[in-house]
Amino acid sequence: MFLLGCEGASAGSADDEGTSSGSSGTDVEASTAPSPTTTNTTTTPSEGSSEDSSSSDASTGITDTTGDPVDACDEPVEVPDVQNGTPTKLRTWPEAHIADLAIDGEHRRILSGRRAGPITFGTQTYEQHVTDKLDEVFVASVDAAGEGLWLAPIHCTGVCTVREVTAAADGNLVVVGWFDADLGIAGTVHRPATSSARQGFVAKLDATTGAVLWVLSMTPESSDPYGEAKQVVATEDGGALVVFDHEAGTWQVEGESLGEPAGFDSAGGVAFLRLDADGALEWLTLAQETPTTLFGVRSAGATRLADGFAAGLYAEGGIDIDGSVYENPMVPSTGHIVRLAEDGALVRDDMFAFGEFTDVGTAPCDDVIVLGDSQGGFEELERGPFAARVSAQGELRWSAQLATGQFTPAEELAVDPAGQAVAVHGLYGMDDTFGVTKLDADGQVLWQHVVEVGYFGHALVAADGLLGAAVFAGYLGTLSVPGIPATNGNGVFLLDLAP
Numbered sequence: 001m002f003l004l005g006c007e008g009a010s011a012g013s014a015d016d017e018g019t020s021s022g023s024s025g026t027d028v029e030a031s032t033a034p035s036p037t038t039t040n041t042t043t044t045p046s047e048g049s050s051e052d053s054s055s056s057d058a059s060t061g062i063t064d065t066t067g068d069p070v071d072a073c074d075e076p077v078e079v080p081d082v083q084n085g086t087p088t089k090l091r092t093w094p095e096a097h098i099a100d101l102a103i104d105g106e107h108r109r110i111l112s113g114r115r116a117g118p119i120t121f122g123t124q125t126y127e128q129h130v131t132d133k134l135d136e137v138f139v140a141s142v143d144a145a146g147e148g149l150w151l152a153p154i155h156c157t158g159v160c161t162v163r164e165v166t167a168a169a170d171g172n173l174v175v176v177g178w179f180d181a182d183l184g185i186a187g188t189v190h191r192p193a194t195s196s197a198r199q200g201f202v203a204k205l206d207a208t209t210g211a212v213l214w215v216l217s218m219t220p221e222s223s224d225p226y227g228e229a230k231q232v233v234a235t236e237d238g239g240a241l242v243v244f245d246h247e248a249g250t251w252q253v254e255g256e257s258l259g260e261p262a263g264f265d266s267a268g269g270v271a272f273l274r275l276d277a278d279g280a281l282e283w284l285t286l287a288q289e290t291p292t293t294l295f296g297v298r299s300a301g302a303t304r305l306a307d308g309f310a311a312g313l314y315a316e317g318g319i320d321i322d323g324s325v326y327e328n329p330m331v332p333s334t335g336h337i338v339r340l341a342e343d344g345a346l347v348r349d350d351m352f353a354f355g356e357f358t359d360v361g362t363a364p365c366d367d368v369i370v371l372g373d374s375q376g377g378f379e380e381l382e383r384g385p386f387a388a389r390v391s392a393q394g395e396l397r398w399s400a401q402l403a404t405g406q407f408t409p410a411e412e413l414a415v416d417p418a419g420q421a422v423a424v425h426g427l428y429g430m431d432d433t434f435g436v437t438k439l440d441a442d443g444q445v446l447w448q449h450v451v452e453v454g455y456f457g458h459a460l461v462a463a464d465g466l467l468g469a470a471v472f473a474g475y476l477g478t479l480s481v482p483g484i485p486a487t488n489g490n491g492v493f494l495l496d497l498a499p
Contacts, residue, residue: 027122027146028090028484073365077418079466079499085422085438085447086498088468090484091146092475093119094491099137099177101460101472101494104167104207107144109462109470112162112175113137113492121148129153130184137161139175141210142494150210157181160201163230170238170277172213173205176229179217188212192219193254200229200244204279214279218244218253218271225249225268231302233309238277241309243299245270248289253281267320269297270313274344283344287336290318290325300335300357301413303368308341310368312357322346328353333375337368337390350394354378361415363441366392369421371413374401385410385425387439398443405429414463420446422469422497424459434459436471436497451495452480471495 096119099112116135118127121142128136130153137154139162154160160179168174175185178198183190185203192199200218205211218227227246234240248268262281264271269288276282287297297319300312313319313336318327321338326349328334335355339347357372369389374381379388379399383406388399402410408426411434415421419441427435427450434456437448454477463469472494480486481495 026092026487028092028487077364077466079418079420079440083438083446083499085436085449085468087449087481087483087495088498089146089496090481090493091495092479092487092489092491092493094489096492097135098458098460098472098474098492099162100164101462101470102165102167102173103462103464103470104173105171107464107467108149108207109142109144109494110139110165110167110173111142111472111494112139112165114161119151121151122146124148124151126151130155137177139165139173139205139210141173141207150208152186152205152210152212153184154186155184163228164232166232166234166240167207168204168234168238168240168277169236172207172238174232174234174240175203175205176232176242177201178228183215183217185212185215186210188215190215190217192217194219194221194223194252196220196223196225196227198226198228200227200242200246202229202232202240202242202275202279216254216275216279218246218251218273220246221250221252221263225251227251230299231311233302233304235274235304239275239282241302241304242273242275243270243302243311244273245299253284269319270299270311272302272309272311272340272344285322285340285344285346286320287313287322287338288320289315290320290327292318292327300372301359301361301370303360303362303415305339305362305366307366308339308347310360310362311338311340312336312360312370312372313338314356319349321349324349326351335370335372335378337370337394339392348394350390352378352388352396355388358410359413361413361421363389363415363419363421364417367397367419369413369415369419371410371421371423371425373408373410384408384428385423387413387421387423387443389419389443400439400443400445402437402448403427403435407431411459412461414461414469416463416466416469418466422461422463424461424471424473426456431456432477434473436461438469449482449497452478452486454478466499468496468498471497 097114102110140151141149156179158180162177203215204213225247231243267288272285274282294316302311335352335357337350354375355378359371382404384404385402389397405428411424438446453475459473
């Protein structure tokens, strides 16, 4: 049986139910420039030394396991001289829950989540569209100064949520998620031919107004199997690659823009659907379960390459990708970095034992940076969140442990044009804090901040080119960010960070 991946339930979980009647935003500017919690702790052995290039900071437990510096293969990207991740602005919204965060080419923050009652961005207050429910899913565009530009409400007959949002190449937005029956987005109602308790949807929204351009859904022939559109990657033609996690069954991809529905049978797993700018299905590639798969095939992020796509997968046992079967029976948990060509054909699958991947990003040279949980065996790292860079030929360039301990989750990764990565992750099994860590292109730790949130459930990060990053997370109780006065409450926050 295929089991959907689960996120920790907390004030920051996208599927939590809100209980308050209103939500107004609070903005706080940073009062001082904090010192990074950690700096690069990797040391280089002296000539003739028997030590390797790994080192550990006893105060933090961070270990860098770093290989040779990455050779230049693309035009070098100049990075800022000073990089300390200084928090510059904190905005909070009570009684709301996060779903995803993106930053578009105009530096607008695209926020998605769930709110109970009105919510305010800057001077703009948006009332709840549906009043007969406790809460409502939304996608909102907020400019760099924090002013609300628009909010698109999302509702359905029962339960629905947004999983991911991205900026398309034509300047608009593509949103993916799941719903149970009739789906309403910004006043447009989508009624699929069939429905189940959980099925996927893809919607394209106008970036200026939030109006719906088109909607399509992935629905099963019967009401039994579950599925959800989990990740989305923008393509140069204004289209997208959609990652669809689903149980075994016969599925249809349909919508007003598609004409006759396209269907596919699957043993359960992950479907990669390439859509054009109008939502038409161009191709579909399946990563399916095999008879030796124990707990299903799960997706772990996707990213654009120069001539195709890369995706992270996690499986226990076998996996069938586009007809090629890979078995790893001796290792119960295996991370896969799958590369697909422009037409969806499988280029290669690089398997890594004990690597439960959670997200991937593209670095220069068509390398892939992956975030995951080492499970106590990945490249001899301890159990806990790690980042690693893998070349286009499947060679591990470096790996870096971000924290250690059981129940220390790896959350999300953002990679900038220089190949530097910012990751959000748990810290040493603690449930009231999380870490934000930046690595340079060679896997060296540039800085790490510890954020206190009262109860940690989920966190998101997006890069604003080389200008810095933003973190979107929930808090329950005390919210403490370095250099910004602590606050108390229950809701979500958006934190802008300098490079």
